[in-house]
Amino acid sequence: MFAHIRKHQKWLLILIIGIVTVSFVIFFTPNVSYDNLGSIGRKAVVGYIDGQPITQTEFNDSARDAMLYYYIRTGRWPGSGNNQFAPDIDREAQNRLLLQRKAEDYGIKVSDQAAAGWVVNVFTREDTNQVSQFQSEQYDFFVANVLPQRGLSEADLHEFARNQIAIIQLSRMVGLPGNLVTPGEARYSYRNQNRQAETQALYFSKSDYVNLGLSLDDLPTFYTNRMALYRKLPQRQLHYLRFASTNYLAEAETQLTERTNLAELVDQIYQAKGTNDLDSELDEAGVALAKEEIRQQELEKEGWAIAKSKAREFAVELFEKEPNQAENLLEMAAAQGLAIEQTEPFTQGDTIPELGLDPRLTQQIVGQAFQLTDDEPFLQPLETKDAVVLLALDTIIPSFIPPLDEIRGQVTSDFYEQQSLDSARQAADEFHATLTNRLAQGSTFEEICQTHHFTPVEMPLFSLATETLENADPRSNLQTLKNLAFDMSAGEVSEPSSTFDGAMILYLKAFQEVSEEQIEEELDEYTATLRDARQSDAYFSWIQQEQTLVNFPTYSEEQAAN
Secondary structure, eight states: HHHHHHHHHHHHHHGGOOOOOOOOOOOOOOOOOOOOOOOOSSEEEEEEEEEEEEEEEHHHHHHHHHHHHHHHHHHSSSTTTSOOOOOHHHHHHHHHHHHHHHHHTOOOOOOOOHHHHHHHHEEEEEEETEEEEEEHHHHHHIIIIGGGGGOOOOOHHHHHHHHHHHHHHHHHHTTTGGGOOOHHHHHHHHHHHHHHEEEEEEEEEEGGGGOTTTOOOTTHHHHHHHHHOOBBBBBBOOOOOEEEGGGGGGHHHHHHHHOOOHHHHHHHHHHHHHHHSSOTTTTTTHHHHHHHHHHHHHHHHHHHHHHHHHHHHHHHHHHHHHSOOOOOHHHHHHHOOOOOEEEEOTTTOOGGGGGGHHHHHHHHHHHTTTTSSSHHHBBBOOOOOSSSEEEEEEEEEBOOOOOGGGGGHHHHHHHHHHHHHHHHHHHHHHHHHHHHHHHHEEEEEEHHHHHHHHHOOOOOOOOOOOOOOOOOTTTOOOHHHHHTTSSTTTTTTOOOOOEEEEOOOOOOOOEEEEHHHHHHHHHHHHHHHHHHHHHHHHHHHHHHHHHHEEOOOOOOHHHOOO
């Protein structure tokens, strides 16, 4: 097949078929798993599609395709690295099996040439002159080095390409009815999606309804009803012993002096740096300063080596000491005159600022700290930029709810804030009743607001197609504005809608219709987009029907059947 690609790569570029993500929801309960595409389960049949059995071999082949599809999209195999978005290969294999069976039912057949063309496209890149070139070296490396990592071959890659093309053609075929969008329908849809709402908003903010003189008689009930919100997350606290390079500079100077003439070493390094690193025109004081910097660097380098050596010796003795307990760290440190430090309590989402770690490493250390127990109290020695740190579990602080008296200040603040929020929303309800009554009597929105001393906020124009709303009041939510405005007629007001700090009432002044010039300029592109969307909708509707044909029994169902 590779020879076929090399021979025909120029004309095969014409047959390029892009990777299309086939994504849909199928509610499986998988009970089979793959192991480098080896044996799956204990039976020859692992499931059924439309009553027809799925064998181990078929499932293996589909799992192979699922892994290849993931690798081609992401550049790594599923399960490699710490990737929370890696797919469930069992489920992906079942998805693909359904689609491949349906492609066969529809008579979709893919030629060797089309499969080769797909592979050519995957390994084709544009050069600096924007000329597409097949990357044969990348292809050779992929076949020789990447595929064998999962026990796959070049033939597996081309079989995957064949199946992928069949799935793409299937999605286009079953979604074909969605392509039937008439020019009149597209024009109507474009008008509807792009007409703009001209609106004003009335905001009722809790900050305008603060009443600190309220009775606190209901405070205990308020606390009781919200106790879960005051629960403290589980915490950990660590002891740590730092072997810092700066603590061993004196020892470093002694050792360097014993091994070599330190002054001569500094002179040699200074001369070796030459004029590339040092100013050749330095005066005597400048030269002395440059040499002192070199001397300090050499001392720190030696001090770092000493710190690592001492930390290693300490750790070996610590980890061999029985019984294995955190107190060993404190006792050994005290015996050697070393200072033990203590972190502040931290939760799963916290940092440990005392350690001065990179944020990503901090997350890892915090996660490991929450795995520590009294029987397994130590983390592996940790190397920072200037020290080696040994860490041991100090305290496990379980989750708890503080009593009211302990957090009365916080609860009181929350109580007043909630009362202000309730008052703001109540005011919105009351003014909404006034608005609707007065509007029905012929008053204008502006007149009513002026009478009651409310100042409406002019909102930026927006349509159903608007994706971001610039320069809008931060209390606004674009989707909420759309839901309210496009459910009203001009001159109407919405029901009060909750905001994060109170409530909002929206007034629709008018709709600004799209100009004919804009429609003519953008209709063709919009029609194509609308057809794609309708085609996808038709495809996914079809998938939802077909998924009822799939049956992969759960383990409990197998036991019951047996």
